[in-house]
Amino acid sequence: MAMELKAQKRKLGSHSILTELRGKGQIPAVLYGDGKESEPIAVEEREFIQIANRQGLHHVIKLNVDGISYNVMVKDVQSDPIKNKVLHLDFNKINMNEKIDTTVVVVLEGEAEGVKNGGVLQHMLRELTISCLPSEIPDKITFNVEHLQIGDSVTVSDLTVPDGIEVKHEGDEVVLSIVPSQAQPTDIAAEEAEADAGAADRTDAENSSGDTAPDRG
Known part of the structure; x- marks a missing residue:
């Protein structure tokens, strides 16, 4: 009302x-x-x-x-x-019997599994432009993110909107994404460097074991 x-x-x-x-x-x-x-x-x-x-x-x-x-x-x-x-x-x-264009906020519910595992939630589209009768304007559009993992994205077509609401966005427009944190690439690089160092040590050891003793006779 x-x-x-x-x-x-x-x-x-x-x-x-x-x-x-x-x-x-x-x-x-x-x-x-x-x-x-x-x-x-x-x-x-x-x-x-x-x-x-x-x-x-x-x-x-x-x-x-x-x-x-x-x-x-x-x-x-x-x-x-x-x-x-x-x-x-x-x-x-406004005429209550004519559709109008307006915006409605996108509210995220819960904590994404990917965030719990160190990822970062990037919320790009915070408001939807919609068309509907004035009496049908929703307070908000909600989306539960709890199941999302690192690398997952949510597009406009994934959102649930009430009947009678026309969304004025392309369906493939990204609403949010769960991305790796900035610390994770560094950790991966450190692991790769450690693995490379281990491989180098093994190569040096193999080369040393392959050397022949000098001829004394």
Whole structure:
């Protein structure tokens, strides 16, 4: 069920006005969609952060603008990474009966057998781009990695997605791999060097045993 976020219409203003708005705990935003002109609004920062923490940024939000409710999704977020604050938001109105493109996080479960044996898990594809009805957007796509050994890879086609979800990736795109750790090639090289040294010692010993004593007579 979509979470509700209250918003108020606002007037377009200068940088100082937007700064003042943020100082009051509000985030300047713009509402797009329905073929109408964009509408400047403001939302409570605290409420938006709560929604983002609970359901992420890729799910439907019930945006209530001065008593009028819209189904929306976050289109863009502008933030200040130093202050860790959201500076501006863009919302897009959506039709709940039309498929949309969005992303969903790929969550790995368990510890791979290959990792227990010294390998390293490389997680390359952390989000899937999908197409589905807004009401069918999954919270996440999970994959259990416990059975994976060193040298194993998982591709998009190995993932299980709910019915009605279209994945917008090639099936052979790699999601994750279990690779040898950097220490392992060194260990192998050391073993090979030790084996070579042993072979050299055996060769020297054989050459020594094959020498004949000098003729004294």
